Amino acid sequence: MTDRRNFLKLGTGITLTAMSGFPIFTTAAEKIKNKENRLVEPTRKIPIVHECDVIVCGGGPAGIAAAISAARQGASTTLIEMYGCLGGVWTTGLLSNIIDFRDKPGIMKELVFRLETNDAQYSAKVYDAELMKYTLDDMCVESGVNIRLHTRIVAAYKNSENKLEHIVTESFSGREAWKAKVFIDTTGNGDLSAYAGCGFDYGHFKSGQTQPMSLMAILTGLEEEELVAQGFMASKGATTEISKRKFYNEIQKGGVSASYTMPTMFAIRPGMIAMMANHQYEVSALSAEQISRATIEARKEVTQIVNGLRSLGGVWKDVRIVTTGAQIGIREGRRIRGHYTLTSEDLIKGARFSDAVCRVNFTVDVHSLKKNAGGGYGSHGIKAKPYDIPIRSLIAKDVNGLMMAGRCISGDFFAHASYRVTGNAVAMGEAAGMVAAKAAFEKKLPQEIEYTGNME
Numbered sequence: 001m002t003d004r005r006n007f008l009k010l011g012t013g014i015t016l017t018a019m020s021g022f023p024i025f026t027t028a029a030e031k032i033k034n035k036e037n038r039l040v041e042p043t044r045k046i047p048i049v050h051e052c053d054v055i056v057c058g059g060g061p062a063g064i065a066a067a068i069s070a071a072r073q074g075a076s077t078t079l080i081e082m083y084g085c086l087g088g089v090w091t092t093g094l095l096s097n098i099i100d101f102r103d104k105p106g107i108m109k110e111l112v113f114r115l116e117t118n119d120a121q122y123s124a125k126v127y128d129a130e131l132m133k134y135t136l137d138d139m140c141v142e143s144g145v146n147i148r149l150h151t152r153i154v155a156a157y158k159n160s161e162n163k164l165e166h167i168v169t170e171s172f173s174g175r176e177a178w179k180a181k182v183f184i185d186t187t188g189n190g191d192l193s194a195y196a197g198c199g200f201d202y203g204h205f206k207s208g209q210t211q212p213m214s215l216m217a218i219l220t221g222l223e224e225e226e227l228v229a230q231g232f233m234a235s236k237g238a239t240t241e242i243s244k245r246k247f248y249n250e251i252q253k254g255g256v257s258a259s260y261t262m263p264t265m266f267a268i269r270p271g272m273i274a275m276m277a278n279h280q281y282e283v284s285a286l287s288a289e290q291i292s293r294a295t296i297e298a299r300k301e302v303t304q305i306v307n308g309l310r311s312l313g314g315v316w317k318d319v320r321i322v323t324t325g326a327q328i329g330i331r332e333g334r335r336i337r338g339h340y341t342l343t344s345e346d347l348i349k350g351a352r353f354s355d356a357v358c359r360v361n362f363t364v365d366v367h368s369l370k371k372n373a374g375g376g377y378g379s380h381g382i383k384a385k386p387y388d389i390p391i392r393s394l395i396a397k398d399v400n401g402l403m404m405a406g407r408c409i410s411g412d413f414f415a416h417a418s419y420r421v422t423g424n425a426v427a428m429g430e431a432a433g434m435v436a437a438k439a440a441f442e443k444k445l446p447q448e449i450e451y452t453g454n455m456e
């Protein structure tokens with residue numbers, strides 16, 4: 001016998017907000033009215049496979065921290081990730097470099113310690129992506145997080161009080177529904193919030209353009225000491241503008257004009273180097289088609305760069321690509337509207353908030369928005385002082401029971417270009433997990449939880 005209560009019934013009568021990138025039919029009437037070339041899926045019942053206090057959607061730097069934090073508060077917590085490992089840009093993106101982590105206490109500090117213990121940390125901020133995966137698995141499992149990999153969030157449903165109640169996923173197990181008291185969107189692009197019907201901002205406030213994407217590669221056959229001696233890298237793990245320029249010129253000597261004019265190498269360990277050398281311009285983070293094209297173009301360019309370098313001989317004679325990222329690095333997606341929107345004015349004045357989640361020390365870092373705009377990065381004249389992120393920027397304005405952490409929080413184009421780095425994403429996740437757990441225990445909404453900040 002099938003238990004009727006354990007099915008989420010979808011279809012006629014459920015009202016959703018159709019968001020950009022997520023064309024959704026809302027009611028039977030709309031289906032009939034719509035004359036476009038579309039397939040109308042029949043109503044179906046989906047098993048509700050799991051119910052818990054907190055569901056965290058997306059297992060990147062923000063997501064792992066949110067899940068660990070909520071679980072350590074005692075909340076039953078599930079973390080759902082679409083790839084086969086945790087870490088997001090850290091691992092599927094092969095980033096290999098953590099920025100703005102030094103003054104971050106809690107999970108960020110613990111993670112650095114665990115990376116060191118696991119021999120994953122080469123210099124203070126450079127890590128081995130494979131051992132990062134293992135370290136994150138360990139931390140989440142030890143904290144009691146229920147981890148679901150290979151599972152993509154594809155829909156979200158609210159109750160009559162505008163509170164997010166269920167999400168729907170697709171995976172090897174087919175289509176499944178999940179229920180929680182509080183949800184945290186750590187998908188980077190803000191997928192969950194968009195499915196739930198939240199308003200969001202996207203791109204530059206005038207042009208709508210977003211920062212370019214980059215495909216990271218891990219290289220072998222290079223000796224760090226030689227690269228440093230010849231000025232292509234500054235010293236252990238470090239980079240400077242001079243070393244980047246020198247590396248760019250060297251790539252040109254190899255016959256390729258790199259699309260990123262400040263290409264960077266990080267030494268991960270002896271004989272193993274991470275390289276970021278391309279920019280894919282004007283690619284929408286909300287278009288699978290554009291991202292596919294960008295990935296193929298990026299892989300071609302990275303391969304040409306490395307082949308060109310090898311042809312130069314010398315320090316490059318044995319250089320080879322070990323692997324490129326499973327996911328091209330997406331710098332910018334939706335910025336979900338929250339109870340407070342961080343702005344460039346907050347950065348300029350070094351804003352302080354009583355409900356601060358963390359203090360951001362990183363500058364405004366906008367990579368060229370167009371191919372003909374220099375190909376590097378800059379601050380667009382904005383001088384940021386260290387500033388706080390308030391918890392209100394992590395609480396969705398349009399939908400109840402929903403928080404965000406990481407790069408999809410509420411902020412303007414320039415604020416995002418600063419707080420997006422991973423030291424801050426972890427701190428945001430930790431705070432969101434704490435508030436979400438409390439909200440679940442106290443049967444309140446996240447905005448009703450008293451949060452007095454996390455500044456030491």
Ligand SMILES: Cc1cc2nc3c(=O)[nH]c(=O)nc-3n(C[C@H](O)[C@H](O)[C@H](O)COP(=O)(O)OP(=O)(O)OC[C@H]3O[C@@H](n4cnc5c(N)ncnc54)[C@H](O)[C@@H]3O)c2cc1C
Pocket residue numbers: 057058059060061062063080081082083086087088089090093095097098099100151152153154186187188189191192213214215276328329330331405406407408420421422423425
């Ligand atoms: C090329 C590049 C270079 C960068 N350089 C640096 C640097 O040197 N140092 C630094 O600290 N930061 C850097 N950043 C910024 C930083 O990596 C990101 O801003 C940061 O990873 C944001 O963390 P996040 O957890 O919000 O998102 P992400 O790391 O993007 O993680 C999101 C996670 O959600 C998952 N997900 C997405 N959609 C779904 C879905 N629908 N269902 C299930 N799971 C989903 C993804 O697979 C991913 O695991 C860089 C970013 C890029 C792209």
